[in-house]
Amino acid sequence: MEILCNVFLWFFYSTLAASAVALLVMVIQRLFHRHLSARLQHALWLIVLVRLLLPDFPSSPASIFNVATHIKNAVSMIHVEGYSPSHDISRNSQENKIPQNDHSMTPEKNHAQPETIALRDEKQTLDSSQARYALGVQIVSAIWFAGAVTFITYLFSYLFRMRTRRRTLTPVTDPQILSIMDECQRKFGIKKPISLYTGDYAKSPFISGLIHPWIFIPEAVAKELPASQLLHILSHELAHYKRKDTWWNTLSSFVLMIHWMNPIVWICMKRMKASREIACDAYVLEILGEHEATPYGLTMINFLKRFATKSDQPQLLYFWGTTNKNEMTRRITMIKAFRKGSYKLSALAVVCVASLGIATLTNAATPVPTNSSANVVQPGDDHILFDSAYRTYGDLEKAVKVSPIPFKVPNFSELRFDSVTLYLEDKKLFKADIKFNRYIGNSHSLYNLVITPVEAEFGDALWDNQQSSGIQKETLNLMGRNILKLTRVSDSLTNYYWEEQGLRYKLGDWDNSQEAIDVISSMKFPDKDMLKRYKNDVAKAHGKSSVYDTEDLRAVQDTLGFAPKLPMELLGTFKSTKAEFYYRDTERISKSFLVTYERTNKPGKWKESFYFDQMKDTSVYQELKKTGTYSYEVLRPEYNNVKTTPLQIAGKEVFKTEKYKQDGRYSSADEADQISYFWVENDMCYEVTFLEEIPQQQEIVAELMKAKQIDIDQLK
Template sequence: MDLTSLFKTILNLSLMSSVVIGMIILVKLIFKDKLNPQWHYYIWFLVILRLIIPYTPESSLSIFNLFPQTLQQIDSTQHISNAEVFNNKDNNFIIPNTDKNANRGQESLALTPNQVNETFKLNYEVLGIIWITGTLIILLTFLIVNTRFHWKLRKQSRCEDVEFTKLLANCKIEMKMRDKIIMIYDDAINTPSITGLIRPKLLLPKEIIHQLSDEEKRYVFLHELTHLKRKDIFITWITLFVQAINWFNPLVWYAFYRMREDGEVACDAYVLSHLKKSEHLEYGKTIITVLTKLSKPNLIPVSMGMAKNKKMIKRRILRIKTYKKTSFKKSVTAAVLAVGIGLVGLTSAMGSTNTESSVEYIGYISDKDMNGIFVVEGDSQEDVQTDSDRAWFSIPNDLQLDDLQVGQKVKVLYSDMTSLFPEQFTAEKVIVLDDFWVNIDIPSYEIFDTELILEEAKELGIETEGKTIEEILEELDHIYLMEEAKEVGIDTEGKAVEEIMEELDHIYLMEEAKEVGIETEGKTIEEILEEVDNIYLMEAETQGETVEDE
């Protein structure tokens, strides 16, 4: 898949995820506090799935049935000008409009198919370059910042306070965790945070943490351990990577911002579920205490902290104050809503062709047979050369092979799957870009008789499972070579294929030399070969003179 196709795939997924984001925001606004904090957090995972899964099943419930052409076939019509869809049940062909009067009076404004194709192709290529450049810059920046941050952590002193160590151990028992956690004093931060995907580290601002009471320290530790237990750091890594890929979509940025906020509230709810009801108020006071010592928000790469900003703290305090364990009725409602959004947003429109799961092949039809077409690759007639890449595409019955003619410029969409037989694919959709005849001088294309090859390999005991056609043919050639060598009396034991072929050539040359009356005794192979060539050359000259005389 080239850069342009990859960008189109990312763009398609990003646009569809925008619809899912809109659905989630709408549902959250309607239900608000009627759904538990865990639901508000985990529902954002549907956005991540929509962004990273290009292949989705079709469903009549899909919201994309409302606009499948705009979101799922972003480029299916932008290569065609003045075209109409061929009237068959699947609309598998788009052929040029042959009505000469259709655009009368508008000739000066009309663009040719090639002009439209080149324009949009150039735009996508440029946008693809801009996209990959932006993605690489963001990822590189993140990598540098994260590396520098962890490099600085190595210079920080560890917290080996006995009381802190004992308190952390008790909190781990309370949360039923066995992870080995290193406590580090870091005065560069102003709020307790936990970082580290493989080796978790609890970062403690020395000045602030020593001002907290033992009970407040316990709440801080429980909060940070909850982030670790729920794998929030790993999830943050995923969201940052996906966000970097979709940097051009502000809705994705907003969705992950809301996801991080909802994650903090969900973390509070999880901690409260492990505390007594009488401790809920004290837990809320601890957050306020941390906030009062927070001079400004600090950006710690891939870390989870207690406080972000005052607006967020206000929301969290309100949720802590009104916290109640989720009832069975609310749990069922939450589950139904999640499944409903998934069915509507994570499925494709009925009858749609997922162009993001297909590869496009643009070229000219150089030949056709009873089952398919031969297409030589090239975006213009000047690009088509005798050594151009070419492929054979089988055309299913519902695509109406008879409507395709030699000389047409086509775009073939086919599944991006490794074929057992090279350069042979099954077309999913064929779009005719130019409907005129051209003279293409292309050598005949050799196509393998797959059934015959597989049957022959089976008869000779060759295992074909998981092998390409070249590997199967190579084994067949090897078997036939061994049989041929034995027939002429060559001992093949311990010899390489090249040695056996050299001996066969030697034997056949000797036989040919004897047939034309050449004495081979005491002569080298080169001398014999030269004499054979001279005899054939003399015969050719004699035949030429005879023709001239006639």
């Protein structure tokens, strides 16, 4: 039933799109019918036929569906049923270990390890629910399928009867009729032999057969009509053959089989057949000549008087296949007004049909936000200072700007944007990890959306083990999008996966199936309103925020309330590799700006790195000057006390600590020893912390004293 519902949903969206194209063609034909040739009018219907036949189309900015994308977004998806809401809170964490003391809020100082972005899932128990299609969708799908099977059964049985009927018909042997047939084939340039049959099977001539065509002429027609009228009739049937109308007619029947529930398609097929007959008349007159227009029209009128009937088989192509007065008038009017050369398509007509084909046989182009490369500075943009492979932003607009790949995000009012982390080192291995908060009363949950290229190794436990017996696997369909739902039996952890435009999306750890589906259905490329809403003070939320470019530095400077120092190189030996804003206390009051330096000739050797900390708060300096001891919290309420010694460096009073370990008595024996220097300038307190016994310590401190406060404009 799931597969049937998926197919039905394809039919549903396909028939809606095709109906829009059909209505457009009807409007064009109604407005410009005086200026459209018979052949051009039929060509317009072929565009509708192709739209109805093919399962998918490429996207294009020229598509007519671009103007109606908001309608698609407004259409609600097929809701799942049978879920049981859970009050459990599921959380994902992406935080670095930060010791609970006011001095050690910087992760680099903890065990002297570099900061990495850990993507860890703290998996808690979730209620499992079985998502399925609504009962109404299942019933309608079954009805549609039953109708389609009925139609295809009728079509094949009819084709079988026609093949059987051919064996019962009498081949035409009359030399005069065969001579007229030969003359017609010569005029139309047909060398392939086409058999002629006669009998009393039907009252109107018709052509049948896709691979081996044959023509039927009723006995009354063969006996009673003069040679001139037989010429017109046979020319009409051969014109169908030359125009491949038997193939188009069969495809029309196949379309009706699939789209039988759509009344607009029935109207289209009827009008298409009428246009096909008129176009065929025009082709006959193009071959026979303009002088045959009046005799050809008289043949048609005479034929109507003698043989027209309402019992004609709708699958066949008749010389006269309708008694509809309006259609008859259209055919006679075209014949009367026919001029030699009017059947041919002009260059302008070809361009118009091609343009309409591009506009209607393509889907709406997905809006792609403007993105700048992560490593290339665009003209007028702020440039990169620290080209980190991992970047975390509390501003979605900034993340969209630096991301090399556009991606969608949920436009779901119940979610509050937290942060987005991008992995930018390799575009093929690109990853975006977006975190959202969900508040229900006093409860708080943190959910994440992970985005990677389809060709990248996903590295997800549930995804990699989806064939395991411990994984419940289910496929949902959402607006034509296949959603893979994986639930781990052991802990009911449920993740949702799907692919769009070369990207794989994962919505992780959702405890409410209906709400998760609603979140996925709201996915879209962020527009201006979303970019405005999706902002978060990531420093307040996570205690820190990194600086990657001059735009980040400008924002951090505004938050700090002062211009920090940021020398990019020192002594020709050390370079700055990272800068960040952070709060020194858990109350998020005391603000600092930290710069990390590494040896240029020994990158990655963290024991030969040092940190330059800056704060607009001299209380730490005043306290250690008063007591001769640097005191910082290790584990509340326990403090670590380190003795200091006063020095004179570059004419300023500086306090140097003795060696100490970051976590005091809780530190491991192999943890790096640290030495810190403190001084004050213009109501600013500066601290430099060295790991191990780095040489040139006092020279480095002196260089930092000489450094000027940063002027961001000079960094460009």
